[in-house]
Amino acid sequence: MSRKHPIIAVTGSSGAGTSTVTETFQQIFRREGITSAIVPGDSFHRYNRAEMKAVHEEAVSQGRLPPSHFGPEANDFPSLEKLFAQYGEDGTGQTRTYVHDIEEEAIYGTPPGTFTPWRQIEEGTDLLYYEGLHGAVHTEEVDVARHVDLCIGVVPIINLEWIQKIHRDRSSRGYSAEAVTDMILRRMDDYVHYICPQFNNTHVNFQRVPMVDTSNPFTARSIPTADESMTVIRFANPRGIDFPYLSSMIAGSFMSRANSIVVPGGKTDLAMQLILTPMIWRLIDKSRKAKGLPGLTYKSAF
8 A cells, every 4th residue: 555656446347337436436536636547457467369269269178167357367467466566656657458349449559359568657647546357356476455545346246247247248249148158157266266355355345236136147138227226335444434424415325234334226326426535535635745745625524
């Protein structure tokens, strides 16, 4: 962790909804005038699309379980930790972009399924913002989580996560339901060992729970809407969290445990704004003071 150069990480599985949380953070950054260095998690995949396909086919031909993007074989965890450590030290570091489609090719000038060259993070950013699969990963070789000042877990219950992934990959990536199901099964071992343990390292978890039947996610015809869901918000350390204030501001919310509040799904964005904005203020305030600059002037909700 770093006082001068804070790091925020949003971590969650494929289809969990991390991109939606990123939209909320971007709203806060714009409103508060905060400049962030954005780091997509897939920048630290080990292989490009063609290489990953070749590695997959080789593993299958040898009767081995192919590597998945959930695990260390297909990701460069050491480089991710190096970036976090360097940014926390001096506000610099290197990142790159994975180009997904022809629209992004027009922006970055690199073919889909490949990476842009490594580039230096621009100077003068207020914080580093990571969104991806491994913002809180901790293995015997690396400890990415220890460098993160504010780590947010996005964890819908697994049936909902699978429904969201199946619908996304079919509609936007052209995969068949069978192909997505096969991918889910192949990733399960890495999911258990490298995705789930991260949520013990997060500061706040947002877990969406549908209030409709999702018993068979592989045949679900639609994704449950926000109004058909509740969101469980769990704080690793609830000290200083004003739960009565949150309950008064968020209609229909209630505490389920001493460290958890449950809010209607349609109020999740409001809850994030109320909870995360003061946390970001504190990070920036501490950063400015550590750099010898005047602190922020604000009235915190907590």
